[in-house]
Amino acid sequence: MAHQRNKAIGVETVGMTMRFGSFTALDDVSVRVQAGSFHALLGENGAGKSTLVKCMMGFYHPTDGQIMVNDREVAIASPRDAAVLGLGMVYQHFTLVPSLTGAENLVISREKVPAVIDWAKERKALAAFMETMPFRLPLDVPVRELSAGEKQKLEIVRQLYLGRHFLVLDEPTSVLTPAEAREVLGLVREMTERGELTVLMISHKFHEVTAFADEVTVLRRGKMTGTGKTKDLDHRVLAAMMIGDQPIAALGTRALQPDDAQTVLRIDALEAVDRTGLKPIRIDGLSVRAGEIVGIAGISGNGQKEFFEILAGQRAREAGEVFVKGTPYAATRAEARALNVRAIPEEPLANACAPRMSVAENLSFRSFDIGADGKPVTWVGASAMNAFAARLAEQFKVKTASLASPISALSGGNVQRAVLARELTGDVDLLIVSNPCFGLDFSAVAEIRARIMRARNNGAAVLLLSEDLDELLELSDRILVMSDGALVYETPIADADVQTIGQHMAGHH
Amino acid sequence: MAATEIGLWGVPLAILAGAIRVSTPFIFVSLGEAITERSGRINLGLEGTLVFGAMIAYAIAYLTGSPWLGVLAAMASGAVFGLFHGWICKFPKVNDIAIGIAMMQFGLGMAFFFGKAFIQPVAPHLPAIGFGWWSSVPQVRAALDVNVLFLVGIALAIALYWAFRNTRIGLVIRVVGDSSDAARAMGLNPDAVRLLATAAGGALAAAGGAYLSLYYPGSWTEGISSGQGLMAVALVIFARWNPLGCLAAAILFGGAGALGPALQSVGVTGGYYLFYAAPYVLTLVIMIVTSSPGRAVAGAPGELSITR
Numbered sequence: 001m002a003h004q005r006n007k008a009i010g011v012e013t014v015g016m017t018m019r020f021g022s023f024t025a026l027d028d029v030s031v032r033v034q035a036g037s038f039h040a041l042l043g044e045n046g047a048g049k050s051t052l053v054k055c056m057m058g059f060y061h062p063t064d065g066q067i068m069v070n071d072r073e074v075a076i077a078s079p080r081d082a083a084v085l086g087l088g089m090v091y092q093h094f095t096l097v098p099s100l101t102g103a104e105n106l107v108i109s110r111e112k113v114p115a116v117i118d119w120a121k122e123r124k125a126l127a128a129f130m131e132t133m134p135f136r137l138p139l140d141v142p143v144r145e146l147s148a149g150e151k152q153k154l155e156i157v158r159q160l161y162l163g164r165h166f167l168v169l170d171e172p173t174s175v176l177t178p179a180e181a182r183e184v185l186g187l188v189r190e191m192t193e194r195g196e197l198t199v200l201m202i203s204h205k206f207h208e209v210t211a212f213a214d215e216v217t218v219l220r221r222g223k224m225t226g227t228g229k230t231k232d233l234d235h236r237v238l239a240a241m242m243i244g245d246q247p248i249a250a251l252g253t254r255a256l257q258p259d260d261a262q263t264v265l266r267i268d269a270l271e272a273v274d275r276t277g278l279k280p281i282r283i284d285g286l287s288v289r290a291g292e293i294v295g296i297a298g299i300s301g302n303g304q305k306e307f308f309e310i311l312a313g314q315r316a317r318e319a320g321e322v323f324v325k326g327t328p329y330a331a332t333r334a335e336a337r338a339l340n341v342r343a344i345p346e347e348p349l350a351n352a353c354a355p356r357m358s359v360a361e362n363l364s365f366r367s368f369d370i371g372a373d374g375k376p377v378t379w380v381g382a383s384a385m386n387a388f389a390a391r392l393a394e395q396f397k398v399k400t401a402s403l404a405s406p407i408s409a410l411s412g413g414n415v416q417r418a419v420l421a422r423e424l425t426g427d428v429d430l431l432i433v434s435n436p437c438f439g440l441d442f443s444a445v446a447e448i449r450a451r452i453m454r455a456r457n458n459g460a461a462v463l464l465l466s467e468d469l470d471e472l473l474e475l476s477d478r479i480l481v482m483s484d485g486a487l488v489y490e491t492p493i494a495d496a497d498v499q500t501i502g503q504h505m506a507g508h509h
Numbered sequence: 510m511a512a513t514e515i516g517l518w519g520v521p522l523a524i525l526a527g528a529i530r531v532s533t534p535f536i537f538v539s540l541g542e543a544i545t546e547r548s549g550r551i552n553l554g555l556e557g558t559l560v561f562g563a564m565i566a567y568a569i570a571y572l573t574g575s576p577w578l579g580v581l582a583a584m585a586s587g588a589v590f591g592l593f594h595g596w597i598c599k600f601p602k603v604n605d606i607a608i609g610i611a612m613m614q615f616g617l618g619m620a621f622f623f624g625k626a627f628i629q630p631v632a633p634h635l636p637a638i639g640f641g642w643w644s645s646v647p648q649v650r651a652a653l654d655v656n657v658l659f660l661v662g663i664a665l666a667i668a669l670y671w672a673f674r675n676t677r678i679g680l681v682i683r684v685v686g687d688s689s690d691a692a693r694a695m696g697l698n699p700d701a702v703r704l705l706a707t708a709a710g711g712a713l714a715a716a717g718g719a720y721l722s723l724y725y726p727g728s729w730t731e732g733i734s735s736g737q738g739l740m741a742v743a744l745v746i747f748a749r750w751n752p753l754g755c756l757a758a759a760i761l762f763g764g765a766g767a768l769g770p771a772l773q774s775v776g777v778t779g780g781y782y783l784f785y786a787a788p789y790v791l792t793l794v795i796m797i798v799t800s801s802p803g804r805a806v807a808g809a810p811g812e813l814s815i816t817r
Contacts, residue, residue, distance in 0.1 A: 080696060095691045097684045098811060108680040109695050115677050 008198040009070055009086050009166040010035035011056060016065035018051050018222075025051040026062070027222045033166075033215075035070065036195045038188070040213035040230070041202045042242055044441040045412075048222040049202050053168045057089050058082045069166075083111075088164030090155045092171045094143075102139035102146070102154055106161050133157055134187045147506075148299060149180030156188065160197070169201045173208060177299055178469060178502040185212045204242075204442075205470075206235045218242055242442065249447040251474065255457040261289040262325070264430050264461035270320030274306050274485060281306050281485040283320070290429070293452070293462040295476030296487070297469055299505050303485035304465045305346070308434045311463070312343045324430055339430070342366075342423040346435035349415045355408035359400050360389035362407045363422050396421035397447075413444035420451055431455055434465040449475060469498065469505075483507050519648060520771045526652035527767020528760050529659055530725050534559065534717035534734075535759035536662035538741035539748065540669060541713030543755050545591075546745055547673070548706035549686035549699070549812030550598060553609025555714040556738025557616020558590045562715025563722035564624035567729035571632035579632070580658075580719040587715025588708045590616060595704035605814055613738070620731075627729050635724045658720045662756070665713075669752035682706055686810035699812075714738060740792050747795045749808045765791050 011033045018026035026048045033039040043049045055062045058076040066073050069085050076082050096105050107113060107122055126139060135153045143151060152172055159167050169188075173181035189212050191197040203209055209216055210230050217227040218241040226233075226241035265288040272281045281303040288294045298304050309315035311322065313331025322329045324339045335341070345351035353362050361368075364385045371377040389403050398417045400410055407415060416436065423431070433452060437445040452475060456462050465482075466472050472479055479496050481489040481504040489504040491497070538555050545552045562583035570579030594612050598605045638660070641653030673679040685692045685702040692699045717737065722729045744762060748754030769785035 079694075091694070093690070095688070095694045097687045097691045099687045099808070100680070100683060104674075104680055104683075108677070108684055113677045113680070117675050117677065117680070119675065 007086075007165040008036040008192065008195050010037075010198060011087065011166050011200070012068040012071070013052070013056065014066045014068065016052065016055055016067075017063050018048075018055060018060060019063045025222050026055070028065075029219065029222075029224045030065075031217050031224070031227070033198060033200050035198055036192055037214045038192045038199045038201070038212055040209040040216040041200060041219065042204060042206075042209060042216055042238060043219035044204070044242060045439070046221075046441065047219040047242075049219055050170070051222075052219070053089065053170070053200065053202065056082070057087060057168065083162070083164065086164050087166045087168075088159035088162065089168040090152075090159060090170065090172060092174060094151050094155060096143045096151060096154060096158075098144035099142055101142055102137060105143055105154070106139070106158055109158055109162060111162075129161060130157075133160065134190060147180075148175040149177070149184060152176060152180075152184055153187075156184070165196065166198045167200070169199060171202055171204070173203075173205065175300060175467070177505045178498055179506060181208070182211075188212075206238055209238070210235070220244060249443070249450040251446070251450050252453045252457065254453070254477075255291065257289070257291040257477065261291050263287045263289050264325055265463060266323040266326075268321045268323070270310065270317055270322065272306060272310055272315060272317045274303055279303070279485055281310075283307060283487060286480070286487060288430070288461040288463050290461050291456060291459050292477040293456050293464055293475050295472035295479045296463070296465040296482050297472050297479055297501055297505055298465075298467070298482035300467050302483050302505075304434070304467075304482050306485075307482070308343075308345060308432065308465055311432050312345060337366075337370075340427045341430045341432070342428050343432040344419055344423050344434065344436055346438060348419040349408060349412070352419045353407050353415065356406050358404045359393070359398070359407050359410065359418060360386050360403040363389040363392050363398075363403075363418055366422055366426070392421040392425055393418070396424075396451075413440045416440060416444065416448060420448060424451060424455055428455055428458075428460045431460050431462045432465075433462065435467060436464075437466075437468065437471060469501065473498070481505055517775060519775050522648055522652050523771030523774055524764050524767045527771060528764035529652075529655055530763070531766040532759040532763025533656065533659045533662055533720045533724075534737045535741055535744060535762050536659070536666065536756055537717030537720065538714045538738055539744045539755040539759055540662070540665055540752055541587075541710035541717075542742055542745045543669070543710075543748070543750055543752055544682065544713070545703075545707050545710035546813055547686045547750055547810055548682045548703045549689070549810050550595070550605050550703045550707055551609065551742070551814060552591065552594055552612075552707055552710055553606055553739070553742060554590065554594055554612025554616060555609075555710065555741065556734065556736065557613035557620070558587045558711045558714045559616075559718035559721070559738040560734050561590065561616040561620040562587050562718030563733050564620040564627065564718075564729055565715070566719030567632050567722040568624070568627045570723055571627060571630050574633060576633050576635045576723045579723055580635070580716055583715040583719040584712040587711035587713070587718075589711070590715070591708035591711025592704060594711070595700075595707035598707070599700040599704065624729055624731070628731075631728070632723065634727055635720070637724075656720070656724050658716070658724065662759075666752045666756035673752070683810075686812055688811055714741075717741075736789075740788065743792050743796055746809075750810060751808075762788050762791060 013029060013031050016026055016029045029052060041049050051060065054060045056067060058078045058081050067076055074085060103123065103126055106126065107117060135157055137150055137154055137157065146154065172184065176184065185208065188199055192199055201213065213230050215228065216230050216233060218225050218238060220242060267283050267286040270283040274281055296304060306315055310317050311331065324341055327339060329335055329339065349355055367388065368380050368385060369376055386403060393400065393403065396417045398421060399414050407418060410418065436448050436452065452462060464472065464475060473496060476493055478490065478492050479501060480487045481501055483504060484507065538559060542552065542555060565586045566579035566583035569582040570576045590612065594608060597603055597608050635656060635658060637654045637656045639650065639654050641650035644650055673683060681697060681702060684695065685697060685699045689699045721733050744758045745755060748758045765787040768787045769781050772784055773781045
């Protein structure tokens with residue numbers, strides 16, 4: 001394993017087709033990934049990117065088509081076959097075992113592990129192996145204590161340790177800060193340039209593709225819609241290949257915020273503990289005025305989730321006050337209704353819906369128990385509820401087979417539209433949103449962002465917690481950075497600098 | 510009264526002796542449960558396995574005249590119980606906690622059904638090693654009569670602690686317990702690993718039962734267990750899934766269990782029944798102290814149904 005040079009593997013698919021019943025997930029796709037190249041695979045959710053790589057990795061058996069490895073036709077019946085050929089994959093969600101150390105993770109993933117592990121010998125071998133790697137990693141701490149960037153590097157190192165020289169990276173930077181993403185991709189790119197590695201990267205970030213990839217292939221609805229050198233293709237062309245000619249919701253112009261806008265949300269000396277019970281959350285002096293979007297940036301796990309839970313009434317606080325329009329706010333149903341506070345948590349199906357209840361019932365959660373006169377009702381009217389739900393579904397373009405079907409049957413984008421419809425209907429003075437576009441495709445993302453912008457322009461105060469910096473830069477009037485449970489940096493959008501924000505996200509402040 | 514000759518020294522001595530004597534079943538059940546839980550499954554049926562193991566061990570020891578054959582037979586029966594639990598749990602949407610409770614009742618029922626014939630006969634006991642030869646005080650000698658299974662338990666705890674770090678099997682169990690996805694990505698079969706881990710846990714729990722019927726109290730009755738099998742599950746959580754922690758916690762519980770009898774022996778008669786409740790109170794206090802609505806348990810295997 002000492003010498004890694006010129007081991008890069010070229011992989012090519014010829015006429016790859018994959019059908020699940022009558023649905024064609026992949027239609028005659030031929031991609032050539034040259035040895036030692038950095039190839040990007042672009043496409044929306046459901047475009048067939050993961051089906052293609054799963055066929056390459058032996059998880060699926062394609063209905064039709066061949067795979068060539070180093071210009072020789074091969075049969076890949078299982079992930080094990082792929083591994084033997086030197087093909088490896090780094091998944092979007094980490095597959096390292098959190099409670100094991102880096103060294104334990106590396107050794108146990110090997111094909112042949114001795115019954116009793118001689119750690120002195122293994123450590124020596126690992127140290128020698130790490131000498132050949134461009135990454136520096138602590139191998140003796142449990143993986144759960146590593147940062148997301150370190151985990152991503154360890155995933156890549158593990159594939160190389162296992163002797164894989166063709167790597168599929170599935171959205172490798174989705175959990176990294178911009179600086180970490182640049183570092184990891186930069187180092188991987190250098191390895192491809194030295195001929196040690198071939199990379200096929202699944203992505204939907206154009207700037208990453210143009211900055212790091214040599215070549216790009218675009219898929220849409222299972223078909224290949226374009227391929228070529230990245231230097232010949234600009235973002236507009238790539239976007240057209242990706243989404244075709246369907247209309248994209250425009251964000252809408254940013255209405256000017258009046259100078260005397262009322263402060264809607266104020267948070268004083270808020271304290272709580274995070275999920276592990278070990279790290280404190282301290283938020284002090286945050287205020288959001290009517291008609292502005294305040295974005296909270298931060299890497300996952302720095303207390304944003306807990307902060308949201310406190311504001312939504314899902315988590316107890318230890319000290320401090322939350323004021324909405326000057327009134328102390330404890331997130332009870334009565335308070336939320338009186339003060340027009342609405343919340344959209346991340347993963348809305350799990351956190352804002354009753355998955356097995358119907359779409360109509362889920363759409364009515366805010367309103368089913370009050371009548372037209374604003375007084376509590378004794379009997380819930382099914383027909384009124386259905387009429388209300390039908391109107392909302394129409395307005396917000398919620399696509400569902402029936403309003404009576406369970407909301408869990410809807411696609412992610414439609415669940416998010418339904419929750420948005422519920423939360424944005426009626427008067428909204430304060431809207432608290434967390435990662436609203438996570439995992440959604442291009443057009444759904446554009447539409448949801450436009451809705452949030454419209455709520456702002458209509459005078460709502462919006463607190464937007466997001467792990468997607470691009471989203472924050474697009475929507476926010478001000479950006480704050482949360483790190484280690486506290487707000488550590490604030491900038492108006494006009495002066496926002498990705499570099500600086502990224503440094504604060506990474507804890508350098 | 511003999512205890513008065515050494516005065517109040519009798520209390521710590523009795524607690525020490527009790528800790529050794531009472532803790533042994535706790536050690537075996539909690540180590541077994543630690544293996545099972547580290548693989549990502551919880552087996553609440555160990556109470557039933559323990560009692561069934563006690564019955565089998567007693568019956569086989571009586572029929573063959575060898576207590577060690579009794580222990581082996583108990584372990585085999587415990588492994589069968591574990592395999593059965595593990596086999597049911599591999600089906601989708603099966604809840605391991607509900608199955609565990611059913612298995613507990615099943616084990617108790619089977620033990621009482623087959624054990625009726627063995628309530629009267631006397632089976633040979635497991636041997637003990639006297640570590641009190643240096644002392645002329647009979648109480649000290651009695652207290653330091655250490656049963657062999659206790660020593661085996663200590664060795665086992667150390668061996669498990671080492672094995673979870675230094676052997677392939679140990680690492681595989683931890684991988685499976687922490688992340689099924691990671692395990693599958695490595696080509697491991699989580700169900701198979703959990704099946705075997707549950708079987709191993711059952712075997713050890715049954716060995717703890719064998720101790721009850723073959724050493725202390727040393728006979729087979731239907732009321733032989735006082736909930737050791739259930740409390741050991743709480744103990745594993747208290748010990749943070751660490752075998753050495755299990756050993757320490759078991760000895761602590763054993764000592765607490767010996768508090769009542771020890772105080773009684775020096776003549777404290779008022780309210781000693783309260784002290785008999787010490788291990789149960791300790792269980793409750795530990796569960797309250799180590800739990801919290803706002804946070805997850807640190808160090809818990811990621812796939813465990815109670816912590817997920």
